[in-house]
Amino acid sequence: MQASRILPDLQCSVLCEDVRQEATGNFIALGIIGMIRVPKMPIVAGKLCVFTRWVAGVGAFHENIRLIAPDQETVVCKCETKFALRDPAHHATNIAVFAGTKFETPGVYNIEVVVDDVMKLRYPIPVLVVEPPPGAKKPAEEDPDAPKENI
Secondary structure, three states, X not given: OOOOOEOOEEEEXXXXXXXXXXXOOOEEEEEEOOOEEEOOOOEEEEEEXXXXXXXXXXXXXXXXXXXXXXXXXXXEEEEEEEEEEOOOOOEEEEEEEEEEEEEOOOEEEEEEXXXXXXXXXXXXXXXXXXXXXXXOOOOOOOOOOOOOOOO
């Protein structure tokens, strides 16, 4: 008897700045993120990607990637993707792209990876406000000696 549906295993999940695909079909994760350091809050991240790879499953599935705020309830952003695996030897690679993600407060955010309402992984992403190193150039709005631009 052949199985008609087997929930897949999550081989990996990585938060990064971008994902590229080579001509060979291989993927490159750029700027793997374990912590986000920012000069002030709130701040907007131009682009964040969550790279996931699913294996050892059979059937059609629904992936849901969520970024959860430090209050552990607020969903900052989410991305839903449908994918299928025809054979346990196959794999599926998904890339969730979050553009313009606003981080309101510092703290520990979490990435949740869910497939068909089953949480497969949850991992922390601390967001910290840090002072720039001594001698670092200040942004124009904070530096009174910086040249002013007309927009």
